[in-house]
Structures are given as C-alpha cells and as structure tokens.
Amino acid sequence: xxxxxxxxxxxxxxxxxxxxxxxxxxxxxxxxxxxxxxxxxxxxxxxxxxxxxxxxxxxxxxxxxxxxxxxxxxxxxxxxxxxxxxxxxxxxxxxxxxxxxxxxxxxxxxxxxxxxxxxxxxxxxxxxxxxxxxxxxxxxxxxxxxxxxxxxxxxxxxxxxxxxxxxxxxxxxxxxxxxxxxxxxxxxxxxxxxxxxxxxxxxxxxxxxxxxxxxxxxxxxxxxxxxxxxxxxxxxxxxxxxxxxxxxxxxxxxxxxxxxxxxxxxxxxxxxxxxxxxxxxxxxxxxxxxxxxxxxxxxxxxxxxxxxxxxxxxxxxxx
Amino acid sequence: xxxxxxxxxxxxxxxxxxxxxxxxxxxxxxxxxxxxxxxxxxxxxxxxxxxxxxxxxxxxxxxxxxxxxxxxxxxxxxxxxxxxxxxxxxxxxxxxxxxxxxxxxxxxxxxxxxxxxxxxxxxxxxxxxxxxxxxxxxxxxxxxxxxxxxxxxxxxxxxxxxxxxxxxxxxxxxxxxxxxxxxxxxxxxxxxxxxxxxxxxxxxxxxxxxxxxxxxxxxxxxxxxxxxxxxxxxxxxxxxxxxxxxxxxxxxxxxxxxxxxxxxxxxxxxxxxxxxxxxxxxxxxxxxxxxxxxxxxxxxxxxxxxxxxxxxxxxxxxxxxxxxxxxxxxxxxxxxxxxxxxxxxxxxxxxxxxxxxxxxxxxxxxxxxxxxxxxxxxxxxxxxxxxxxxxxxxxxxxxxxxxxxxxxxxxxxxxxxxxxxxxxxx
Numbered sequence: 001x002x003x004x005x006x007x008x009x010x011x012x013x014x015x016x017x018x019x020x021x022x023x024x025x026x027x028x029x030x031x032x033x034x035x036x037x038x039x040x041x042x043x044x045x046x047x048x049x050x051x052x053x054x055x056x057x058x059x060x061x062x063x064x065x066x067x068x069x070x071x072x073x074x075x076x077x078x079x080x081x082x083x084x085x086x087x088x089x090x091x092x093x094x095x096x097x098x099x100x101x102x103x104x105x106x107x108x109x110x111x112x113x114x115x116x117x118x119x120x121x122x123x124x125x126x127x128x129x130x131x132x133x134x135x136x137x138x139x140x141x142x143x144x145x146x147x148x149x150x151x152x153x154x155x156x157x158x159x160x161x162x163x164x165x166x167x168x169x170x171x172x173x174x175x176x177x178x179x180x181x182x183x184x185x186x187x188x189x190x191x192x193x194x195x196x197x198x199x200x201x202x203x204x205x206x207x208x209x210x211x212x213x214x215x216x217x218x219x220x221x222x223x224x225x226x227x228x229x230x231x232x233x234x235x236x237x238x239x240x241x242x243x244x245x246x247x248x249x250x251x252x253x254x255x256x257x258x259x260x261x262x263x264x265x266x267x268x269x270x271x272x273x274x275x276x277x278x279x280x281x282x283x284x285x286x287x288x289x290x291x292x293x294x295x296x297x298x299x300x301x302x303x304x305x306x307x308x309x310x311x312x313x314x315x316x317x318x319x
Numbered sequence: 320x321x322x323x324x325x326x327x328x329x330x331x332x333x334x335x336x337x338x339x340x341x342x343x344x345x346x347x348x349x350x351x352x353x354x355x356x357x358x359x360x361x362x363x364x365x366x367x368x369x370x371x372x373x374x375x376x377x378x379x380x381x382x383x384x385x386x387x388x389x390x391x392x393x394x395x396x397x398x399x400x401x402x403x404x405x406x407x408x409x410x411x412x413x414x415x416x417x418x419x420x421x422x423x424x425x426x427x428x429x430x431x432x433x434x435x436x437x438x439x440x441x442x443x444x445x446x447x448x449x450x451x452x453x454x455x456x457x458x459x460x461x462x463x464x465x466x467x468x469x470x471x472x473x474x475x476x477x478x479x480x481x482x483x484x485x486x487x488x489x490x491x492x493x494x495x496x497x498x499x500x501x502x503x504x505x506x507x508x509x510x511x512x513x514x515x516x517x518x519x520x521x522x523x524x525x526x527x528x529x530x531x532x533x534x535x536x537x538x539x540x541x542x543x544x545x546x547x548x549x550x551x552x553x554x555x556x557x558x559x560x561x562x563x564x565x566x567x568x569x570x571x572x573x574x575x576x577x578x579x580x581x582x583x584x585x586x587x588x589x590x591x592x593x594x595x596x597x598x599x600x601x602x603x604x605x606x607x608x609x610x611x612x613x614x615x616x617x618x619x620x621x622x623x624x625x626x627x628x629x630x631x632x633x634x635x636x637x638x639x640x641x642x643x644x645x646x647x648x649x650x651x652x653x654x655x656x657x658x659x660x661x662x663x664x665x666x667x668x669x670x671x672x673x674x675x676x677x678x679x680x681x682x683x684x685x686x687x688x689x690x691x692x693x694x695x696x697x698x699x700x701x702x703x704x705x706x707x708x709x710x711x712x713x714x715x716x717x718x719x720x721x722x723x724x725x726x727x728x729x730x731x732x733x734x735x736x737x738x739x740x741x742x743x744x745x
C-alpha cells in the first residue's frame with residue numbers, strides 16, 4: 001500500500017464523523033478548568049495586539065471609509081456629500097494621471113526588482129567569497145532612509161554634475177535632464193524604486209533558496225541537467241511560495257510609493273511623476289481636503305485589494 | 320540695548336492698544352502679572368544656529384522681562400509646517416504662538432484658528448507706521464489684523480555685471496525688451512549646442528514664485544481686489560508666462576533642466592547664469608561660497624509695465640483658543656520687536672520687515688537685503704483668498720506645462736484659473 005492510499009477503517013471513521021451538522025446530535029464539549037485557564041491566558045496575551053489593531057488600524061480604516069463620503073476640511077465638522085468626492089476624483093485629470101503613473105511605476109518596478117533580486121539571491125547563495133559583504137551591500141538600500149537615498153540619486157541624476165550623464169558622456173551618448181524632463185522623470189523614478197526594492201526581495205529569496213532540498217539538485221545533476229535547466233526546473237518552481245509573497249508585498253509597496261517622489265520630483269515636472277499616495281498627501285495636507293484624501297485612499301485600497309485577489313486566484317489555479 | 324528696544328516696542332504697542340481699542344483685553348501688559356506656560360511653533364530658528372539663537376539669546380531676554388512665563392518650543396520647517404498645523408488643529412492642541420508664512424494667514428484666520436490681534440490692541444494703522452502697507456496687509460484678513468511680520472524673503476532680478484560688461488552692457492536691464500536682448504547676448508552654448516551659460520535663469524527658483532515675480536513685473540495681480548476670482552490669467556499674466564516660455568523655447572536663453580531648485584550652488588555664483596531671478600539670501604550664499612563674486616552681483620527690479628518684486632516671509636500669530644493669551648501676546652510682541660527680529664533676520668540672511676531696521680548695521684552691510692528694503696514699496700506678496708494654501712501647489716505644474724510647451728500660456732493659466740475658482744467656490 002502506498003502512502004497516498006487511504007486506510008479503509010480510518011476512512012470509514014472519518015466518514016462517520018462527517019455527519020451533517022444539522023442532523024448530528026449537539027454534544028456540548030466539556031472544557032476542563034486547565035483548558036479554560038489556557039484559553040483565558042491566550043486571550044489575555046493577544047488583548048494588547050487586538051486593542052492596538054482596533055485603535056490604530058480598524059477605527060482609522062472605518063473612519064476613512066466614512067470620511068470619504070464627506071466634505072471634511074478639518075476646521076469644521078464633516079458634511080455628508082454621498083459620492084461627490086468620488087465623482088470629482090474620477091473627473092480630475094491629475095488624479096487620473098496619478099493612477100496611470102502608479103500603475104506604470106508598479107508595472108516596471110515590481111518585475112524588474114524581482115528578477116534582479118532572484119538572480120542576485122541565487123548568485124549570493126553559491127558560497128562566493130565576500131558573500132556577507134555582497135549581501136550587506138545589496139541590503140543596504142533597504143535599511144537606509146529613503147530621503148538619504150533620494151539625495152544621492154538627486155546627484156546621480158543631476159544634468160550637469162551627475163554621475164549618470166557623466167557615464168553617458170564617456171560612452172558618447174547625450175545626457176538628459178532626468179528629473180525635469182517629463183519624458184525621463186518617471187523612468188528615473190522607476191529606476192530608483194526598482195533599485196531600492198532589490199534588498200528585501202533578495203533576502204526573502206535567499207531564505208527560500210536555503211530551504212530547497214539539495215538532493216533535488218543532486219538528482220538533476222545525475223540526470224545531466226545544466227545549471228540553467230536546474231534553475232528553471234527546480235529553483236523557480238520551488239521558489240513559487242516566496243515569489244507569491246514577494247510579488248504581493250512588492251505591489252503593495254509600489255502602490256504606496258511616496259517618499260522618493262516627495263524628495264526627488266515633488267510630483268513634477270507638470271505632474272509627470274505624481275502618484276496616488278502623493279495626491280492623497282496633497283489633498284490632505286496641502287489642500288486640507290480630508291474627505292477627498294479619504295476617498296483617494298479608498299480607491300488606492302480598492303486597487304491593492306483587487307490586485308491581491310487576482311494574484312491569489314492566479315496562484316490558486318496554478319496550484 | 321536689545322532689552323531696551325524690546326521694552327520700547329512693548330510700550331509702543333501698549334500705546335496703540337490704549338489708543339485704538341477699549342476693554343479689559345486692551346490693558347497694557349504688566350510683566351509681573353503675565354504668567355503661564357505657552358507653546359511656540361516655529362519654522363524659523365531651525366537647526367543648531369537658529370536653536371542657539373532662540374534658546375541662548377532671545378528667550379533669556381524674554382524671560383528677563385516676563386519671569387513668570389515659560390515657553391515650550393516646537394521646531395519645524397516650512398516643508399512640514401502644514402502637517403504640523405493641520406494635526407494641531409485636528410487634535411485641538413493649537414500652539415499658543417505660531418510663526419507662519421505670507422499667504423497662510425488668510426486660511427487660518429478664516430477658519431477661526433487665529434486670534435484677532437485687534438482685540439489685543441494692534442491696529443492696522445499703527446502697524447502701517449512701522450511697516451509698508453503691503454506687508455501689514457499680509458497679516459490681515461477680512462479687515463482685521465491677525466499677524467505681525469518678523470522677516471521677509473524677497474525675489475528680484477540679479478545680474479552678474481562682469482558677464483554683462485563683457486557683452487557690452489553697463490547696467491542691468493530696465494525693461495523686458497532689454498532683458499531679452501541682454502539674456503541672448505550673454506547666453507553661451509558649446510559647438511554641439513549644449514547650454515554652458517544661461518542668459519536668464521528662472522529654473523533655480525520655485526516655478527510659482529518665478530511666475531509671480533514676472534506677473535507683478537507685467538503689472539498683473541494674482542486675484543481680483545476682494546480675492547474672489549483669479550486674475551492671473553489676465554493679459555498681463557499670459558504675457559508674463561509667455562515671456563518665460565519664450566525665454567526658454569524661442570530665445571533659448573535657458574534650457575529645461577539646466578538648473579534646478581536642488582542646485583547646491585546658485586548658477587549666478589558659479590557663473591552658469593548671467594542673470595536670473597534670485598532670493599535675497601544669494602548674498603549670504605555668495606559670502607560663504609565665493610566672496611570674490613559679491614562685487615559683480617547687481618540686484619535689479621524686473622521692469623515691465625510695472626515693477627516685479629515678490630516677497631514672502633514669516634509672521635507671528637496667536638492662537639484663538641490660547642489659555643494664556645497675555646503671555647502669548649507678550650511673546651509675539653517680543654519676537655517682532657526690532658532687536659529680536661533683527662537677530663533672526665541676520666541669522667537667516669533675510670530681510671527685516673520693520674522699516675526702521677533699514678539703518679541697522681546688518682542691513683547696511685548686506686547689499687541685497689538693503690536693496691530689498693529700499694524697494695519694499697513695490698514688492699507684492701502671494702496669497703489673497705483663504706483657499707490660497709489649497710491652490711498654490713497647482714501653480715508649479717501649470718507653469719511647468721507652459722515652459723515645456725505642453726500647453727500655451729493662455730491654456731495653462733485658464734486651466735489653472737478654473738481649478739482655483741472651483742476651490743474658491745467650494
């Protein structure tokens with residue numbers, strides 16, 4: 001008997017247990033005093049977290065939904081206006097542009113940083129010399145303040161003194177006004193986003209790579225598989241759970257991009273790099289329109305929920 | 320001397336108080352009777368030098384005069400001031416004394432956050448004895464005084480006279496036509512056409528403020544007189560933005576991206592621009608970066624159909640719900656007194672708002688600050704409606720859109736005016 005076959009006796013017992021709840025006699029399970037104490041202790045232990053989540057997450061989320069239907073400018077009580085904020089938002093060319101920019105930013109940063117991260121993770125998992133140094137170097141952008149990083153990139157992108165144009169010049173290529181030319185500003189921001197996102201993804205991939213059973217590679221080697229074949233036939237499939245996780249957190253992160261836009265371009269030039277989060281910030285703290293900012297946040301939330309559900313569905317189907 | 324001046328200022332304000340208002344709130348401050356703990360939110364005095372000035376020099380002088388008052392300082396920057404004030408208002412913890420910018424008073428006064436200083440004894444007429452009219456009006460809303468100016472930030476034209484002289488010009492431009500002519504003559508491009516020196520730089524300054532300076536030089540205004548409608552899309556506004564766009568696209572005296580607001584060294588200091596619109600602190604920057612260029616930097620008012628000079632600045636306000644209004648008022652008066660204001664201006668390289676400080680050593684030793692003060696009568700401010708803070712962020716994209724050729728100046732300004740009008744009507 002193989003391990004996948006079901007034991008006839010156990011199966012029968014299991015079937016017997018699967019009686020419809022409506023027809024099964026309700027037996028009240030007696031809980032021992034020790035069990036009660038354990039449960040009470042459990043509740044006590046999670047209470048701080050529940051209070052924290054309720055106070056700082058649940059209430060703000062509910063408040064955001066409520067405020068999105070109001071005209072709330074801080075200085076006076078919110079006034080219920082039904083869907084006016086949503087109608088105005090979807091008729092606002094700048095907000096629509098911010099949606100387009102956010103989707104475009106996500107479309108490029110997520111796959112690019114994931115692809116680079118997995119390659120770097122595989123390379124750094126080979127037992128290279130100075131492995132720790134490289135891992136630290138790749139992870140450094142993740143633990144460095146985005147504002148500090150953005151300041152460095154401001155220099156790199158500087159049309160006159162910047163590193164990027166200097167490199168292009170040595171190659172005989174024309175330099176660009178990276179952050180002030182609408183044609184180049186968004187790609188420049190995408191480049192920074194993709195680069196900055198590599199570190200954390202690489203770390204997750206390295207952890208996942210270390211969980212892959214070495215015997216799979218050994219068996220493949222015996223069968224004469226090349227390194228590339230092993231990568232695509234073993235590594236990539238075995239990294240699937242990690243890839244899904246990285247994919248989801250990357251999308252969420254990309255949709256929430258804010259600080260580098262704030263420092264690098266301020267949404268410009270001519271709104272070329274404005275993002276949904278930046279518009280939320282503008283509505284809330286520059287225009288004092290908290291109701292509108294809440295409505296924009298709800299739309300951002302809806303986008304993230306939609307993308308996450310689609311990703312889950314796709315992954316489930318593949319499984 | 321500082322203490323004497325502070326006392327004199329308090330006495331002066333006290334006199335005005337007795338002259339123009341009645342009631343208990345109008346009584347002069349008796350330092351022994353003024354007490355309490357108050358908070359000060361300040362976007363100036365940030366960083367170590369500013370903090371040292373405030374805490375080691377200014378506040379001890381204040382405490383000497385008002386020993387029963389304690390001041391808790393909350394430092395911020397103009398970049399974060401909006402968030403600070405917004406969250407303060409929402410949480411109901413509005414600081415007793417708030418320093419805020421020109422263009423900000425209208426919004427917070429309209430919403431009832433600020434105390435009417437008239438009720439504390441400060442009248443418009445009295446302030447106009449010490450400040451130019453436009454500066455006093457920057458602190459007013461709906462006919463009442465809500466803020467007292469401390470320092471100004473001005474923008475005006477600056478020319479590198481060594482470069483202009485090389486090109487055969489002895490003085491800065493005195494009209495738009497001359498500005499175009501000199502800018503073209505001083506622009507330098509390499510053989511492959513890349514820009515090496517801009518004839519007239521507008522990009523190292525915030526796009527909104529650059530446009531406003533040009534708008535004022537065209538004789539235009541941001542809003543109509545009662546600030547109920549935008550006026551910047553008038554013929555003057557279109558001409559001003561048209562000139563800016565032409566300087567880039569037609570006369571090619573500057574390229575997009577040649578300079579930026581992030582540049583560490585101003586292009587006028589390192590010779591990458593022959594002329595430009597600059598902040599008065601360019602003098603201080605040059606003093607630190609390259610003293611040798613100071614003699615060659617010549618300030619000028621950009622002259623079109625009118626005189627183009629822009630001013631922003633910092634004003635002191637008192638919260639409407641302050642629990643210690645007398646202590647808050649005492650601090651406001653102290654910070655806006657000649658000595659304290661002079662020290663703050665000197666530390667930041669800014670322009671004192673008080674007319675009497677024109678004769679001070681600091682102003683006389685800083686040619687740009689002196690120039691700014693001598694021309695304050697033509698300087699105009701931004702703002703106007705209570706929605707200014709809501710809409711000011713829309714100006715830069717509109718101006719950039721015109722400079723990039725995405726829209727004509729007329730289209731850009733009309734679209735912007737529609738946005739602004741919607742906000743005003745909201």
